Amino acid sequence: MTAISIIESKSNKVELPRWLEECLLNQHSDHSDPDATLICRAFNFAYKLHEGQLRKSGEPYIAHPIAVASLLRNLGGDSVTIAAGFLHDVVEDTEVTPEEIEEMFGGQVRQLVEGVTKLSKFNFSSTTERQAENFRRMFLAMATDIRVIVVKLADRLHNMRTLDHLKPEKQRRISQETREIFAPLANRLGIGRFKWELEDLCFKYLEPDDYEEIKTLIAERRTDREARITQVTETLRSRLEQLKVNVIELEGRPKHLYGIYQKMQRQQKEFNQIYDIAAFRIIVETNEECYRALAVVHDAFKPIPGRFKDYIGLPKPNRYQSLHTTVVGLNGRPIEIQIRTLEMHQIAEYGIAAHWKYKETGTSNPELSSEDTKFTWLRQLLEWQKDLNDAQEYMECVKDNLFEDDVYVFTPDGDVISLAQGASPVDFAYRIHSEIGNHMKGARVNGRWSMLSKPLENGDIVEIVTQKNSRPSLDWLNFVVSPTARNRIRQWYKRSHRDENIIRGRDLLEKEMGKSGFEALLKSETMQAVARRCNYHSVEDLLAALGYGEITQNHVVNRWRDIVKEQQPIEEAEIISEEDVEISNYTSNNVRDKGKSPIIGVEGMLYHIAGCCKPLPGESIMGAVTLSSRGISIHTHGCHNVKKVPKERIIPVNWNTQGEAGKPFTYPVDIQIEAMDRVGVLKDILARLSDRGINVRNAGVKTGRNKPALISLSLDIRDRQQLEYIFQGIKSMSDTLHICRVINSGDR
Template sequence: MTAISIIENRSNEVQLPQWLQECLIDQESSESTSDDLLICRAFNFAYQLHEGQTRKSGEPYIAHPIAVASLLRSLGGDSVTIAAGFLHDVVEDTDVTPEEIEERFGVQVRLLVEGVTKLSKFNFSSTTERQAENFRRMFLAMATDIRVIVVKLADRLHNMRTLEHLKPEKQKRISQETREIFAPLANRLGIGRFKWELEDLCFKYLEPEAYEEIKSLIAERRADREARIARVTETLRSGLKNQNIEVVELKGRPKHLYGIYQKMQRQQKEFSQIYDIAAFRIIVKTNEECYRSLAVVHDAFTPIPGRFKDYIGLPKPNRYQSLHTTVVGTNGRPIEIQIRTKEMHQVAEYGIAAHWKYKETGSSNVSISSDEDNKFTWLRQLLEWQKDLSDAQEYMESVRDNLFEDDVYVFTPDGDVVALAHGATPVDFAYRIHSEIGNHMKGARVNGRWSMLSKPLENGDIVEIVTQKNSHPSLDWLNFVVSPTARNRIRQWYKLSHREENIARGKELLEKEMGKSGFDSLLKSEAMQIVTQRCNYHSVEDLLAALGYGEITQNHVVNRLRDVVKEQQPVETESAKEVEIPAYLNSNQEKHRGGNSPIIGVEGMLYHLAGCCKPLPGESIIGAVTLSSRGISIHAQGCENIDKIPGERIIPVSWNDDAEDNKAFTYPVDIQIEAMDRVGVFKDILARLSDRGINVRNAGVKTSRNKPALISLSLDIRDRQQLEYVFQRIKSMSDILNIRRVMNSGEQ
């Protein structure tokens, strides 16, 4: 279908914007540019792919990509960005592949589309995990090209504009995500016009009654507000003219609804008590005229002490620049005034997109590896945390905490500005500069004086970190640091500093699981090297250390080893014969099933589970005939007490996976957790157990000054798989140093 026929037929009843109509017509002329051709080809392709698809509103689906592309064009987006706006849903909603996108439209368009595409075709264990993985992928794409998030923001803004067609529960879920993630992202990128509209739309669906109330109150006072704006505007215009300052723009505007609501909540005031619901903006030509205009404002109205901010001399991390002042008007009410140049206004409205309009390189690709790197330290932090935070819930909390802008600006002794989260301490500052500075920090001087490490920093503080070679992090720091980076670096230091101890513990755990026979040879074998690689560790020692502090379970290692042995069985080499593999690793051993007894091999006999090792279904077991009246004692393979029992008393047994009542049984398991001693850590652990319906029989906590807390728990566990899940859930918490299963030394 040609461009002209698309415009004439309108078979899908979509009203094409004027700019797109002109672009489609121009593409058939000899004067059409390569950029226009790319945009038209992208529209035509999207038009054909989405033909027949409709949105929840009933309108043709193509209306959405057109709206997204139009928003990107209004931001000054280049042809690649606008093309990605048309194509952002085709990989997710059609059979088109990223490779085909690249072949037709180039690698840049492909990367933008891939970065925006949600992972809807993959399965995750929870909504939180899906959401976390979506954002991990998106932030990685942003690091390559910041335009990814601009396209995503345009996509989200149009979806929010048409949210009324979805079910109420979905409206709230999308609005909550938008408020927590996308509106702060728009703010971080300085795209004010997107931020304000996103926040107001979220307000509409999350607090509908408050939204309608404030909306109606503002409408009722419109006449009074407009008269007041006119009086102030005339006063300012007259004063600026007298000082020969050429004004590009001077106007007052109502603040957006959510901003007013936030102020009411923050100050605990009624709407009638909020006076500065309108803000004035003065746009002039030069920086020098900004400061001269400020003098005019302060001459005409009385400034309110402590309400002046110079974002020209000290720009925000999102590149925002303006002078902000609040003065008392003629009627005694506060007036908020912003003063900026035209270029500053473009950045305030369009953020990073304004860079496209003022750049001279000819390329719109904006990455954090360019000279803009220092503007996106918050994005680098998010990428760092992706390496450290494996737990989806914890990662999402870190994303939310970092995106909300409430920064404190402090200085290094050399005068460099460092932006930190509100409440940040000298320890957060030290780890922000470099992890080694934090790890060897002895103290801090703030403004030339020694400061408590727990004291929050304030705007304008000059911070000097004093280091010492033998100094190291303190567990107490975890009680007051606010940045995930500092918290994770402290936790990592404690894990690494106990490396030898963890390696020994890991070796001990694995030896108990597998038996002593041939164990040393097995650690040096090719099979163990393969297992190490498959578990994503560099060496066997790294694997043992991870096993020692609970990052991986011995059952996971044994299962991987069993798989490797099975793969090597068809080809029996000389080197394989030299390694003595424990017999129970052989997955080809025949197992006999039958009956409803949980354990095969003890049918009709009295038996009990050994109290020393407390085996679980899913673990290899062995039976031992006791000399008492307690019958057969069931031990885990590798239990040290088995070595003390003569061979004639050992009998082969196994768990009966076919027993009908297996899922109804639970077994006692004792675990010990080594955790950073902070308020609430015990409660957080119990909450994770409660969420999975795990019963806690007994619990105890032991604390010592400057040492980790030791938490002992007795749990009712169904099988080894459930225990592994419990270990994974607990060890994913950033405060956990080690978790292990406790075995008793003697038979009970």
């Protein structure tokens, strides 16, 4: 029984597209080719796995893979891509493994399916983290095979087309992600057909009232608009024929709805004040005829100064080529006209997918086969991926740099460099080479000295002036826009303050491990082994990393303990002393009044958390009976204040991790952060703490000229694990230089 008859025997029928029906009918014929066989096998396999599954609309789930595969086929996708379209959900929604996909359909199909598959079976601490990890994985897969994102775009387009059946809040969430990520990705890949439809569908769900209003207004003026389009088309066609320009296609059509809405917002105008809602396209045979057609257009209609762009001579990064001009048309209304060849038009419509079509027809075009400049933006994303560990910061970087159009500037030798909108000469310098940025003294733009913070514009010729003794300034972080430049400046600052960082790292480790024998410990083979296990070449490198917050002292101590246990298992002795213990003002009366104690072993007794070490759950603790009326003092094992406390005054205690009605206890913790001094850095840190549900008792900032900001925070923390989680989140911010826990000896 074939797949077609199986589908027709079900109550919920799925209508097959003609191309797939013909493929299935011919799969067992003597003339069936391997590509068609692969596509049919993928469909049959997907149909069997998705059997019984329904979409929110109530239709069989297999309708979605069929639609995705059809979109890919229309783009000119090969058999591997179309097969991946059928199979893109099977790993996520069924029990099939990637290994089984590879065994049945080959390594390329597996690679595409894995690249598209979401990470739904992994656990993340937040939605942002999940989203960031999905995109990290997708971009890595794209770097290996760009077809990954083409399959994903087809998947997202069909999901957007069928979004009506979801709840409004989910419609808005998916539409927002599509507008911020997938429509710009379609633009970056030059797939205009996908980009325009994705943007209009997002517009429909995110601004429904404006969408319906513009849609209605365009429909109401259709007759008048079509009359003007016909008149302009006839005028241009007549002029072009007179000069024997071979026109393949000449048409005018309304712009897509979201494009009109954007223009209204950008120019702060009402719909009736936007005249150029239609655009004309002239498609000719050769590059030379493009420029001849442009001359005809400018002769027939008066060009508007400053509204001409030559994307043939200077293509966009997504390989888009065309001539754009705006002229004054009939009744004084502006007209936008695009002029291109048929090959350019295919690339404008299908983008990266267009090379599949040309590959099949044997066209050899160096621009189409060159891999050096095609995906500069993707290589930048992968580079930023290494630099940005924080999920929220990474997502902001992706959105900013996908959405904005590039600025094209030139080196003095005439090489074209593409930069993000708002990029400065500093961004340009770091784009050329890190050392040029690090030793930058100034910049000449178009032959004149320029402010380093001034944004570059299209066509600027930029010359960077360097000096051996010049160095980056912290002020640059306030205006650079590329993550690469920001990260290189931060790295230089850390390296240049290596001695200070080593001293800070020594102090932190000494506080954690104690002064006794510390110098000998640093020179020991054990500490060398600790450095190597933490992926540093030397103990000094380890201390420097500890000093600027790349690694925590808790991590170092844990590695040291692991190595010591491996070398010679030892019993950890309790350190006791006779000295009386001075303590902090903090007690747990608020929870003890409820009949619950956060410390097991002191029930019914007066106790307090010692201010000298301020232990947290997750750290080994001991109780010391004080000679004052303060009761029992709770310390960490190894605290220097209990070295001489007699054994008879030491009592065993443990943490009670659950408070009243299962609510965890919290403890006050002071931390200090050194960060690049810029506007909003404290706000960003507090936002991250808020996202993680951390209560901030107090916050303060100290700043100095050309010095890092010193931020002091008092937090309510449940345990050591939560504190480490917070440290990792703040450390991953690009502005953070150092973070540490503060235990004020003045409290003792």
